Amino acid sequence: MNEVLHAIAGRYSCRGFSGQPVSRADLETITRAGTQAPSARGNAPWYLAVVTNRELIGQIRDNAFEVLIRRDKEGHQRIVERGGDLFYNAQALIVVATRPTHDLTPAEFDAGLLTENICLAAHSIGLGTCICGYATNAFHVFRSPDGERFSRRLEFPYGYQMTVGILVGHPALSKEPHPADTSVVRFFE
Numbered sequence: 001m002n003e004v005l006h007a008i009a010g011r012y013s014c015r016g017f018s019g020q021p022v023s024r025a026d027l028e029t030i031t032r033a034g035t036q037a038p039s040a041r042g043n044a045p046w047y048l049a050v051v052t053n054r055e056l057i058g059q060i061r062d063n064a065f066e067v068l069i070r071r072d073k074e075g076h077q078r079i080v081e082r083g084g085d086l087f088y089n090a091q092a093l094i095v096v097a098t099r100p101t102h103d104l105t106p107a108e109f110d111a112g113l114l115t116e117n118i119c120l121a122a123h124s125i126g127l128g129t130c131i132c133g134y135a136t137n138a139f140h141v142f143r144s145p146d147g148e149r150f151s152r153r154l155e156f157p158y159g160y161q162m163t164v165g166i167l168v169g170h171p172a173l174s175k176e177p178h179p180a181d182t183s184v185v186r187f188f189e
């Protein structure tokens with residue numbers, strides 16, 4: 001198996017990180033890989049805030065968790081069952097923001113490609129990642145106590161919106177990658 005296929009087959013959502021910090025060099029490597037993703041018309045409609053400040057990560061996590069408690073009982077229960085830490089002790093949080101492109105495909109589609117590039121690049125250098133949709137809750141202007149403040153603190157350019165979070169760290173827990181379900185693939189020859 002070549003290296004790309006090996007990374008794709010081995011990636012999994014890591015839900016337990018050690019306390020070891022992620023180096024700036026590694027974060028630069030994986031975010032660079034992210035920005036090498038394709039995007040519609042080459043728009044590259046993304047902005048990445050790479051957060052390693054413990055206090056700030058904690059504030060984003062706590063705001064997101066508060067929204068979860070109030071608005072998503074099932075999601076809250078799932079996180080409690082996983083140990084209660086929404087960010088699994090991740091030492092870095094990459095906040096992916098996008099601007100609307102008014103293209104045939106939404107900017108979030110492009111952000112998804114960038115996100116998977118980051119996850120695969122991270123996996124290939126021994127880091128764990130977990131895409132974190134719950135992190136978006138923290139940035140919600142009405143629901144989250146500090147929603148607007150985080151976008152300002154992370155210096156989102158005008159018109160950019162929180163799209164998804166990526167937790168990054170050194171894995172303390174691993175799991176088997178989910179099995180590929182190839183039954184959804186049809187060939188027309």
Ligand SMILES: Cc1cc2nc3c(=O)[nH]c(=O)nc-3n(C[C@H](O)[C@H](O)[C@H](O)COP(=O)(O)O)c2cc1C
Binds near residue numbers: 130133
């Ligand atoms: C858009 C998106 C949002 C996700 N949000 C979360 C999340 O908030 N918390 C979490 O633990 N996992 C989250 N995941 C991870 C999925 O649960 C996971 O990818 C899926 O169960 C398949 O498992 P695998 O990634 O280990 O193959 C998210 C995945 C995606 C693609």
